[in-house]
Amino acid sequence: MDDRELHAHLIGQQGSRAALNTPVLVLDLDRLDxxxxxxxxxxxxxxxxxxxxxxxxxxxxxxxxxxxxxxVGICCAKIGEAEVMVDAGVAGVLITSPVAAPAAINRLAKLAPRAERLMAVVDNPQVASVIDDQLARIDATLDVVIDVDPGIRRTGVASPEAAVDLARTIADCPRLRLRGLQFYCGSQQHIEDYAARRAAIEERTRYLRDVIGALREAGFPPEIVTGSGTGTHAIDLELGAFTELQTGSYVFMDAQYLDCDLDGSGEAPFETSLAVDARVVSANHKGLVTVDAGFKSLSTDGGSPQVSSGAPPETVFAFMGDEHGALVGSDIGDRLRPGDPVSLVVPHCDPTVNLYDHYHVVRDGTLADIWPVSARGRAR
Structure with missing residues (x-):
């Protein structure tokens, strides 16, 4: 049975979060908003x-x-995510990863004429020319921004000079319109110490201003400077180099970001709205109980989840395989019994969400709605 078959009858029933089949992805609506x-x-x-x-x-x-x-719009990592959002009437989509494969470029060209204010990043002159040729075949146009490598060597042009060269190529492409540049410092987002993160971003912002200056001098002043993230949003807003922010995880606040001092206050500026609810399935040992959430229910790239309710806060979670996790703590086998609920703060929200078909949206412990994870699996 899928989530709606299992749980639709619980919508609106007071306290119905406690009746959900687990493991289940739970979203607190008031905290989200x-x-x-x-x-x-x-x-x-x-x-x-x-x-x-x-x-x-x-x-x-x-x-x-x-x-x-x-x-003003939303960002999507891949063309597949963008297609889902555009089909649902979402305007102002920016595809933040380069679209380079022939099949993907064909899809991008087909998406452009039916997507309101669609933009895409480019980081290669040859790819820009191929996109332009494909757009010409269907008489469409596309706004683009230049992706600038912030130093992690994943995507983006590697120097101010390369940015200018790409801008000149785009200017020669009649179907492309250059709007600006993208600069996303991914490796700095999770530096836990605020002062260290700020120093790193200040250094990278100086480089960003060099790229902006080179484009201006060459006659391509960027209208849009897009980037930033939840980890650096406060710093980037203060430094003032960006015209728009691409923050994402702030809506949920996973364990990785809870470990970071995001704005220098020492307090989390956003609330934890996302959880995986699980249940104890075995409690035959004094210092350990087993829950029904393992590798298939929680991402593992961000460490282990934190216990938010149902067990003492000092309880340690350890993965025990695909289907199971262990809660380890003094006398926990005496305190929890099979069937008891436990709520977990996810380690890394993005890949955890991708493991589920639906959000179970709750308000004050009551299931309020069931929303699809609309772009789940749209990695191409």
Whole structure:
């Protein structure tokens, strides 16, 4: 049975979160909406646009809530995510990973004429020319931004000179319109210490300003400078180099970001809205019980999940295989019994969300709705 068959009858029943079949992805609606409003307010205060990254939530429902709160659009990591969002009426989509494979370029060209305010990044002159040729075949146009490598050598042009060369190629492509540049410092997002993260971003911002200056001098002043993330949003807003932010994980706040001092205050500026609810399935040992959430229910790239309720806060989670996890703690086998519920803060929200078909949206412990993870698995 799928999630709706299992749980639709619980919608609106008071306290029905406790009756959900586990493991289950749970989203607190009030916390989600407060997070959306808080980030939008931060951007509005500085006069910066917000284009949140949907690779985090992969949800049409959440994207519409972000747009309603004032976002100018959303970001998608892949063409498949963008297709889902565009088909659901989401405007202002920016595809933040280069689209380079022939089949993907063909899909991008077909998406362009039916997508309102679609943009894509490019980091290679030859690819830009191929995209332009494909657009010409169907008489379509596309806005693009130059992806600039912030130093991690994943994607992006590698120097200010390369950015200028690519801008000149784009200018010679009649179907492409250059709007600006993208600069995403992914490796700096999870530096836990605020001062260290700020120093790293200040250094990278100096380089970003060099790229912007080179483009301006060459006659290609960027209208849009897009980037940043949840980990550096406060610093980037203060430094003022970006015209828009691509923050994503702020809507959920996973364990990785809870470990970071995001704004120098020592307090989390956003609330934890996402959880995986599990249940104890075995409790035959004094210092350990087993729950029904393992590798198939929680991402592993961000460490282990944190216990948020159902067990003492000092309880340690350890993966025990595909289907199971262990909760380790003094006398925990005497305190918890099979069937007892436990709620977990996910280690890394993006890949954890991709393990599930639906969000179980709750308010005050009651199941309020079931939303599809609309772009789940759209990795191409």
């Amino acid at each position: 407060r997070n959306i409003a808080a980030m939008q307010a931060k951007a509005d205060e500085k006069g910066v646009a917000l284009r949140p990254h949907a690779k985090t939530h992969k949800s049409v429902d959440i994207a519409h809530r972000q747009l309603a709160a004032g976002a």
